[in-house]
Amino acid sequence: AGKCFACLCEDVTTKEIAQSVAEGFDSIELSKRYTTVTMGPCQGRMCQLPSIRLMAKETGQDLDAVGTTTGRPPWSTIPLGALAGRPIEPAKRSSIHAIHRELGANVMWAGDWRRAYDYGDPAGEARSVHEAAGLIDVSTLGKLIVRGREAGAFLDRLYPNRISNLEVGRIRYGVLGSDAGRIMDDGTICRLDEQSFYVTTTSSGAGAVEEWFSWWLADWRMDVHITDVTGALCAVNLAGPEARAIMSQLTELDCSSEGFGYLDGKRARVAGVDCLILRIGFVGELGYEIHYPAAHGEHVWKAIMGAGSGRGIRPFGLEPQRVLRLEKLHILVGQDTDSESTPYGAAMPWIVKLDKESDFIGRWALTAAAETELETALVGFRVAGGSVPTEGAAVMVNGDMAGRVTSSRYSHEVGQAIGMAWVPARLAADGATITIADDGHRLEAEVTTKPFYDPDGERLRS
Structure with a gap:
């Protein structure tokens, strides 16, 4: 055998x-x-x-x-128990989440968070923001308080633009960069007093930004304290032409354009609750971003909706927000950018201050990038007709792939499909034509470098 x-x-x-x-x-x-x-x-x-x-x-x-x-x-x-046990998927919810459910919101995953995708009519919700007022829950934004004698100098080292010269009560947009000058995150910085700053981050980047700040603080040993208040505070964004009238009913603050201008940040009571109000606008309309203790989440939301009930206010979700921000060509870090994106390629060269007195993370890389001719650039585009290209679709030049679509939606306000895409730098000019290959079809699109809606920002700053 x-x-x-x-x-x-x-x-x-x-x-x-x-x-x-x-x-x-x-x-x-x-x-x-x-x-x-x-x-x-x-x-x-x-x-x-x-x-x-x-x-x-x-x-x-x-x-x-x-x-x-x-x-x-x-x-x-x-162990077999690991296979047979119930799957557990941790989820974060804002303190207003129950209200979104009551309002019939379609809920989606946004990172670790459960957020309102829409309330059944995304086009109508976007229209309300343009014509009357809309309210969105943005509690998922990262929120850090940076406090200390050297807080301004600390932020100057982290951001490519100047932060230390920001006046008390004013807000500045900031893009956080890596050692290699690549875009990591973005958000706003509001100076609360001479030694305190309120920093917001993207929803998905909150934890990473806090770790990044703490890492460099440990290295630089500056007189700074960092407090993560993301979960402690709610935030809502009231936006639209009726937003000022609605706010005036809820606070004793002077809400006129002279008393509370664009990029101002003020502490005030809203519906009896102490809040920090930021006069900013991600969706292209006059807006107030209101930050307040999470324990009062539902109370303030209901008060705002009640005050706006006679002025056409509607809640709006992430989907209409994405349409509205596209109309203004506001980027989403991680969607419109990747690990190779710099502020120069992302059409934000103005945010890099190479003449800044202090050194900052990524300075050497951004200096080199400023002296190097761009190969690709992030631009807006519009497609005639109703065809909306798929996000991720290829941008073709002479039959070869030369870029990609990062964001696309149909805008009822513009009356066309709009989006953002990375294209060869030579095509990053108003009126240039690009071809998008989408599921076997070819779509001709026109490039634009200016916002589709309110290009001069008059409504935003009104």
Whole structure:
């Protein structure tokens, strides 16, 4: 009779396993080392069960008593309970989440957060923001308080633009860059007093930005304290031409354009709750971003909706917000940018202050980038007709892929499909034409470098 193999990888026969037991190696782990069974490339995936059965036969034990050998990469054993147990997917919810459910919101995942995608009519919600007023829950934004004698100098080292010269009560947009000058995150910085700044980040970048700040603080050892208040505070954005009238009903603050101008930040009571109000606008209309204790989340939301009930206010979700921000060509970090994007390519050269007195992270890389001709650039585009290209679709030049679509939506306000795309730098000019390859179709699009809606920002600053 021929040989009977228990392990093809190591050429171990059934006779050798029986011999190992006869010589006193009657444990599966000892037999493994005597015979090298399960020690081949398969690491027991093919031979462990036959070898266990042979050991059980030779020792007179059952399979449970024999046991198994220790699993090693690329495979390892796991308990069956890990496979049979209920999947647990942690979710974060703002303190206003229950109200969104009551209002019939379609809820989506946004990173770790559960957020309102829309309330059933995204086009109507966007229209309300343009024509009357809209309210969106933006509690998911990262929120950091940077406080200390050297807080301004600390932020100057982190951001490519100047922060230390920001006046108290004023706001500045900031793009956080890596050592290589690549865009990591963006948000706003409001100076609360001479030694305190309120920093907001993207929803997905909140934890990473806090870690980034803490990492450099440990290295630089500056007189600065960083407090993450993301979960402690709610935030809502009231936007639209009726926003000022609605705010005036809820606070004693002078909400006129002279008393509360664009990029002002003020502390005031709204519906009896102490708030920080930021006069900014991601959606292109007159807007107020209101930050306040999460414990009062529902109270302030209901008060704003009540005050705006006679002025056409509607809640709006993430989907209409994405349409509105596209109309203004406001970028989403991580969607319109990637690990190679710099402020120069993303059409934000104005934010880099290479003449800044202090050094800052990524300065050497951005200096080199400023002296290098761009290969690709981020631009806006519009497509005639109703065809909306798929996000991620290729931008073609002379039959070759030369870029990609990062964002696209149909805008009822513009009356066309609009979007943003990375294109060859030579095509980053108003009126240039690009071809988008989308699921076997070719779409002709016109490039624009200016916002589609209110290009001069008059409504935003009104």
